[in-house]
Amino acid sequence: MASLTPLPTWPIVGHTAAVRLLQRSLADGHLAHAYLLVGPPNVGKTTVGLYFAQALLCEDEAARSQGVACGRCAGCRKVRERTHPDLRVIEPDGGGEDDSGAAAGESGDGAGAARSKRKAASRVQIKIETVREVQRDLSLRPYQGARRVVLLAQADMLNDSAENALLKTLEEPPPYALLLLTAEDAETLLPTTVSRCQQVPLNPVPVPTIAEALVAQGQSPDDAHRLARLSGGRVGWALQAARDANLLSRRVTYLENLARVLRAPAVERLALAEEMAKKPETLPDLLLLWQGWWRDALLTQAGCGEWVTNIDQRPLLDQAAQRRSLETLAQALRATRQTADELERNANPRLALEVLFLSWPDA
Ligand SMILES: [Zn+2]
Numbered sequence: 258m259a260s261l262t263p264l265p266t267w268p269i270v271g272h273t274a275a276v277r278l279l280q281r282s283l284a285d286g287h288l289a290h291a292y293l294l295v296g297p298p299n300v301g302k303t304t305v306g307l308y309f310a311q312a313l314l315c316e317d318e319a320a321r322s323q324g325v326a327c328g329r330c331a332g333c334r335k336v337r338e339r340t341h342p343d344l345r346v347i348e349p350d351g352g353g354e355d356d357s358g359a360a361a362g363e364s365g366d367g368a369g370a371a372r373s374k375r376k377a378a379s380r381v382q383i384k385i386e387t388v389r390e391v392q393r394d395l396s397l398r399p400y401q402g403a404r405r406v407v408l409l410a411q412a413d414m415l416n417d418s419a420e421n422a423l424l425k426t427l428e429e430p431p432p433y434a435l436l437l438l439t440a441e442d443a444e445t446l447l448p449t450t451v452s453r454c455q456q457v458p459l460n461p462v463p464v465p466t467i468a469e470a471l472v473a474q475g476q477s478p479d480d481a482h483r484l485a486r487l488s489g490g491r492v493g494w495a496l497q498a499a500r501d502a503n504l505l506s507r508r509v510t511y512l513e514n515l516a517r518v519l520r521a522p523a524v525e526r527l528a529l530a531e532e533m534a535k536k537p538e539t540l541p542d543l544l545l546l547w548q549g550w551w552r553d554a555l556l557t558q559a560g561c562g563e564w565v566t567n568i569d570q571r572p573l574l575d576q577a578a579q580r581r582s583l584e585t586l587a588q589a590l591r592a593t594r595q596t597a598d599e600l601e602r603n604a605n606p607r608l609a610l611e612v613l614f615l616s617w618p619d620a
Pocket of ligand 1: 314315316317320326327328329330331332333
């Protein structure tokens, strides 16, 4: 049986189960027409999707039959350079694998509410024109290989008319078409969209796996372990933080801001809200990181301190956990998440931060 033969590994950090699924489907020739890669921001969805695209469009048949890309042929090169005529990559925010803060917050809303909320709210949207372009693209036969591949990152940003248009393609795809969608949460998509895709869950990668990858890239074991912990399992963040010191210094500044607010009396908190609202572009990352901090405070209070992500914050987290009840910390986390949601819906940054800061307990 082919499935018993060990296959060469993909150059991907973690995500063993997802890689195995995609690699097997290519090696065994049982490809779906659409895959939906689901996981938190910066966990590696686009990276996995792009490598899969490379393996699909690789011109080396021996490599392809093992579900890998040879890495040397013109097809592989063009996929890496994103110039392959049979590949289209759509990333609504231009990057995807950037430095958004902690792991995605879980929503207590019903699926439908979460879905329409996110769609209506997001400033970045994938519009129907983009989907029409994809459809025009897919109506042409492949130029070079046997397939045309579309990687649509952040499919949760499809607006309703765009998603409905995409459904037509998912329902009757041309035989050579292969769509790779990524999303943070399958519930933000229509159930009919999800049901037409093979779902591939990508979970946060274990800390030791990330640390090992960072050491292999030349980080010292201590630094590697620290970054891996701080990443909360988001490989993309860890790799970027290892290259770009700004990411870490920004994180430190954001956490200092949080500590300043907690120390300040009400009047000063209002002034801090005004100050931080002057950089609205920083607020999504800031609020995501702060959600992670409150989650850590909850973990500490619950006696699970060894699980915290922000390990350098232990003294402050201990302090918060000692002085505050579980309910108070949970309320602070909820309020922070709600503020992030409101800002996504274009709320006034200063007012939103004022309300948030006044709702937080004292340090
Ligand atoms: Zn190749």
